Amino acid sequence: MTDNLTVFxxxxxxxxxxxxxxxxxxxxxxxxxxxxxDSFLRALKPHWHGCLLLDIRMPGMDGLSLQKKLxxxxxxxxxxxxxxHGDVDSAREAFRAMxxxxxxxxxxxxxxxxxxxxxxxxxxQAADAAASRSQIQRRLDGLTPREREVMARVVxxxxxxxxxxxxxxxxxxxxxxxxxxxxxxxxxxxxxxxRLSLG
Amino acid sequence: xxxxxxxxxxxxxxxxxxxASFIHPLHGLNITPWNPAPALGLVFLLxxxxxxxxxxxGAVLLSEYLVRGVPxxxxxxxxxxxxxxxxxxxxxxxxxxxxxxxxxLDDRAALLGWMLPVVFGTLLNSLVYVSSLHVxxxxxxxxxxxxxxxxxxxxAVGITVAMPLFWWLSGERGRLALRAALxxxxxxxxxxxxxxxxxxxxxxxxxxxxxxxxxxxxPIVWASARQGMAGAIVSATLLQVGVIAAVQLxxxxxxxxxxxxxxxxxxxxxxxxxxxxxxxxxxTSDELRQTLRLAAAGEMAGALAHExxxxxxxMGAYASAYDALQARGEGGARLxxxxxxMRAEARRAGEVVRRLRDFFRTGATKxxxxxxxxxxxxxxxxYQAKARQSGVGFCVAEMPELMLLADxxxxxxxxxxxxxxxxxxxxxxxxxxxxxxxxxxRLPGELVSICVEDSGSGLGRQDLERAFExxxxxxxxxxxxxxxISRAIAETHGGRLWGEVAxxxxxxxxxxxxxxxxx
Numbered sequence: 001m002t003d004n005l006t007v008f009x010x011x012x013x014x015x016x017x018x019x020x021x022x023x024x025x026x027x028x029x030x031x032x033x034x035x036x037x038d039s040f041l042r043a044l045k046p047h048w049h050g051c052l053l054l055d056i057r058m059p060g061m062d063g064l065s066l067q068k069k070l071x072x073x074x075x076x077x078x079x080x081x082x083x084x085h086g087d088v089d090s091a092r093e094a095f096r097a098m099x100x101x102x103x104x105x106x107x108x109x110x111x112x113x114x115x116x117x118x119x120x121x122x123x124x125q126a127a128d129a130a131a132s133r134s135q136i137q138r139r140l141d142g143l144t145p146r147e148r149e150v151m152a153r154v155v156x157x158x159x160x161x162x163x164x165x166x167x168x169x170x171x172x173x174x175x176x177x178x179x180x181x182x183x184x185x186x187x188x189x190x191x192x193x194x195r196l197s198l199g
Numbered sequence: 200x201x202x203x204x205x206x207x208x209x210x211x212x213x214x215x216x217x218x219a220s221f222i223h224p225l226h227g228l229n230i231t232p233w234n235p236a237p238a239l240g241l242v243f244l245l246x247x248x249x250x251x252x253x254x255x256x257g258a259v260l261l262s263e264y265l266v267r268g269v270p271x272x273x274x275x276x277x278x279x280x281x282x283x284x285x286x287x288x289x290x291x292x293x294x295x296x297x298x299x300x301x302x303x304l305d306d307r308a309a310l311l312g313w314m315l316p317v318v319f320g321t322l323l324n325s326l327v328y329v330s331s332l333h334v335x336x337x338x339x340x341x342x343x344x345x346x347x348x349x350x351x352x353x354x355a356v357g358i359t360v361a362m363p364l365f366w367w368l369s370g371e372r373g374r375l376a377l378r379a380a381l382x383x384x385x386x387x388x389x390x391x392x393x394x395x396x397x398x399x400x401x402x403x404x405x406x407x408x409x410x411x412x413x414x415x416x417x418p419i420v421w422a423s424a425r426q427g428m429a430g431a432i433v434s435a436t437l438l439q440v441g442v443i444a445a446v447q448l449x450x451x452x453x454x455x456x457x458x459x460x461x462x463x464x465x466x467x468x469x470x471x472x473x474x475x476x477x478x479x480x481x482x483t484s485d486e487l488r489q490t491l492r493l494a495a496a497g498e499m500a501g502a503l504a505h506e507x508x509x510x511x512x513x514m515g516a517y518a519s520a521y522d523a524l525q526a527r528g529e530g531g532a533r534l535x536x537x538x539x540x541m542r543a544e545a546r547r548a549g550e551v552v553r554r555l556r557d558f559f560r561t562g563a564t565k566x567x568x569x570x571x572x573x574x575x576x577x578x579x580x581x582y583q584a585k586a587r588q589s590g591v592g593f594c595v596a597e598m599p600e601l602m603l604l605a606d607x608x609x610x611x612x613x614x615x616x617x618x619x620x621x622x623x624x625x626x627x628x629x630x631x632x633x634x635x636x637x638x639x640x641r642l643p644g645e646l647v648s649i650c651v652e653d654s655g656s657g658l659g660r661q662d663l664e665r666a667f668e669x670x671x672x673x674x675x676x677x678x679x680x681x682x683x684i685s686r687a688i689a690e691t692h693g694g695r696l697w698g699e700v701a702x703x704x705x706x707x708x709x710x711x712x713x714x715x716x717x718x
Contacts, residue, residue: 012508015547019366026533035589058449060589060626084508106511109519113456 006030006050007116009042010057010066019110020053027113037061041069044112048077051100051119055111056083064090067097076126078119082107109121136196139185149180150174154181154190155197206254209243213258218266220357222447223456226339228332228423229267229283230350231441232456234357236262237287242365244291252288259284275335282331286324293320303373304363305428305478310471317358325351346597352457356464360439363432363471380429385421389430393418393437401445412462419466423474427481431474435467490629491687506551510544517541566692568713569607570646571639572598577607578614579637590630591622598640601647602713605692610710613685613696617651617706620682623657624704646694647712652705663698 007029011017017033024031030050034040036058052070056063067079081094086104094102100122101115143151146167153163160178164171187193216236224231247254263280297312304310305472329346332338367373380386396414415438422430425711442463446456473606517540524534579595588592602611618637625633642648682696685708689696694710 002202015511015513015528015540015544016509016516019513019520022533022536022540023516023520023523026520053574059585080514084504105508109515109522115520 004031005120005185006048008040008048008050009051009053010034010037010058011053011055011082012036015053016055018069023109023112024116029116037063037066040044040066041064044073044075046075048075049123050077050145051123052077052079053116053118054079054081056081063099064093064097067094067099071097076123078122079113080112086185095122099121100139136185142184143181147177147184149178151193155194206251208255210258213243214262214265214480215529217262220443221266223452224267225346225349226268226337226342228337228346229263229279230329230389231353232349232460233439234354235361235439236357237354238358238361238439239290239365240287241294241362242369244288244371245295245366246300255287256281256284259287263660270390274638275337279328279335279337281332283328284322286320286327290316290324298366300370301372303370303376303428303478304366304471305475306482306659307472307475310475311361314359314468316354316648317362321349321354321358325354349457356439356460360435360467363428364436367432367454369706377432380426380433383426386423386430386433389403389418389422389425389434392421393434393441396444397438397441401449415462415466416469418475419470423470424477425472425476428471428474431467431470435463435470438465438466450647463563488687491684496620507548510548510551514541514544514548514648517544534661549585566604566606568602569605569610571601571603571649571712574607574610575614575637575649576638578611578618581615582618582635585622586635589622589626589633591625591633591635591642594634594636594638596636598639599641599647601641603647603710605710605712605717606688609688610692613688613708614651615651616685617680617708620706621651621653621655621704624653629653641712642709645712646709649708649710652707653706655704657701657703657705660700663700 005022005028009020009024009031010016011020011027011033012035014035023034030041032050034043038060043134054063054066057081061069063081063083067081068079070079074180078100079094079098079100081090081102081104083090084105086102091102101111101118103111110157140148149167150163153166158166160174164174167174180187182193185193185196187196200597213236215233216239219234220235221231222228232632234251240258242249244255260280272627294313295314297316298309300305300308325347329338329343329350332346334344368617393415396418399414400412419431419434419438422434424430442459446459451459516614517537521534521537521541523550524530524537554625575595575598579593582593583714585591614637618635621635625635632654634652636652637649638652639649682698686696689708689710692710694708696706699705699707
């Protein structure tokens with residue numbers, strides 16, 4: 001799990017890197033520091049998890065450009081932006097590119113930690129959502145074609161009798177399929193089934 | 200008590216001026232070609248306000264009695280003096296709206312606002328006064344037109360030439376400015392030139408109808424061009440007194456005196472307008488310099504704010520880390536690292552603040568002898584690391600051994616600015632083609648040319664023109680004042696800064712060098 005708690009710091013100022021490193025280290029985060037956007041991009045691996053702490057003003061590629069580039073690359077690391085010039089335009093740009101937070105330098109330690117915690121929380125939620133989505137998918141994959149036909153009609157709000165007529169089977173058989181389908185999907189009511197089918 | 204003394208002094212001076220200027224009177228009446236006393240009266244009224252009106256009327260009456268006696272029935276004399284005094288009261292009413300107590304009449308708008316009421320007010324006053332004399336039968340038949348003209352000339356000239364002097368003398372600021380002008384050696388110079396010009400105009404050229412009168416323009420133009428309104432006032436007063444003295448010595452007729460007075464007023468006005476323009480221009484240039492200094496300070500402060508943010512951020516983070524360690528009772532290496540980090544960052548922040556203070560100190564350019572190589576090295580040092588990091592070939596050529604008379608910090612700002620632009624210009628180029636160089640060569644005429652070149656795409660003529668305008672920046676940070684400020688700094692050093700149209704970036708800074716290189 002600690003592997004998921006890595007904070008990647010990209011800032012051109014060595015003292016800032018050192019100080020943030022110490023602070024986050026004290027709070028049991030793992031760290032990876034980079035002096036500029038290029039070296040981060042060179043090192044970036046697709047399986048990396050964690051959170052990215054980015055300074056805007058850097059020589060070479062600036063923080064906002066790096067953030068956009070990462071979005072293009074499909075990298076889903078949550079990003080916290082730091083800047084000395086907190087102007088509305090760059091804040092807007094950062095949030096449009098899905099930044100978790102936009103912090104002004106000099107940083108407030110508590111807010112920084114809160115922002116990083118929020119970034120990890122978001123990542124965890126995203127991971128949870130992805131996990132439950134794949135679990136549901138697995139369950140859906142376990143349905144027989146007939147059960148899937150029944151499910152589609154139940155979700156569409158048809159009664160058992162209508163479904164029986166449409167599929168040319170007896171209402172009793174429809175009930176059996178429906179019960180097994182709901183059992184396999186682990187839902188107790190039609191309402192739950194509808195919610196699940198909406199994803 | 201003080202106020203009464205001034206009132207008494209005013210009345211005395213008024214009568215004295217009237218007596219001194221009671222020359223060439225027309226028909227023994229108060230119609231003279233030079234009448235400066237009303238100027239004093241107007242200034243007294245404008246400074247004192249409505250409460251001074253009775254004093255002025257009293258002074259006019261007293262003067263009438265003391266200077267001219269009572270040559271005709273006393274009620275006529277009193278009536279004409281009252282009419283005259285009423286005219287001055289009205290003129291002061293017209294002026295009070297145009298002249299704020301703080302004005303020194305040293306710009307064109309104020310001068311016009313003062314002069315037009317004076318010219319037309321005195322004409323009106325002359326018409327009414329001389330007509331009243333006419334009605335009272337004090338003027339000989341047919342003397343009306345000459346009377347009106349002479350009185351007008353006398354009053355208009357008297358007020359125009361003398362009023363700025365009295366106005367300045369009656370205010371603190373004006374007194375200081377006049378005193379400052381009087382102690383200059385140039386005042387002696389144009390005064391002597393004034394005497395010489397008077398001698399040439401009246402002594403040499405007097406017989407030929409003053410063909411050489413235009414020499415009188417020289418001292419007044421000198422004075423007003425160099426000392427502004429203060430010089431104009433001093434020289435106009437000198438010439439007026441000189442012309443009157445010459446008139447008395449050479450015993451001219453009243454008509455000639457009136458002509459000469461027209462000349463005096465034209466000279467005075469030319470002097471005042473030159474002086475006003477010079478003062479205006481001086482103020483504008485002071486304001487511009489102040490604005491540029493503020494802009495430079497703002498630019499500098501922006502850059503320094505960024506530099507201050509870094510140590511403050513680091514300090515905050517160290518402090519937060521310290522708190523967390525302290526809370527869990529952890530000591531050792533990490534606690535030490537936090538404390539040492541804070542100490543180092545505090546020092547760094549202090550350094551930034553010191554630089555800011557240095558810059559404000561040098562708001563006034565402080566020149567000292569500095570080796571060129573030292574300034575270039577200091578500026579270039581900031582870019583060596585950057586060059587390595589971003590793969591830019593950075594070439595600092597060997598500098599010729601010479602000394603600049605320069606403000607070290609300001610010139611460093613200029614060079615850093617040029618280098619920073621050069622590095623930005625090559626940032627977009629291919630890795631192998633990033634080159635920045637700085638070199639210098641001595642030019643004839645005790646000059647040195649410092650040239651910053653980059654392998655970027657260079658600037659076209661239009662880009663270059665815009666680059667030196669405020670608030671035009673191709674960069675996302677800063678206000679785009681860098682080159683504007685750099686050029687201003689170069690110019691305060693007696694140098695120039697410009698960009699050249701080329702296929703790569705070329706900026707040249709030419710500075711004067713100290714003439715004798717240190718052995």
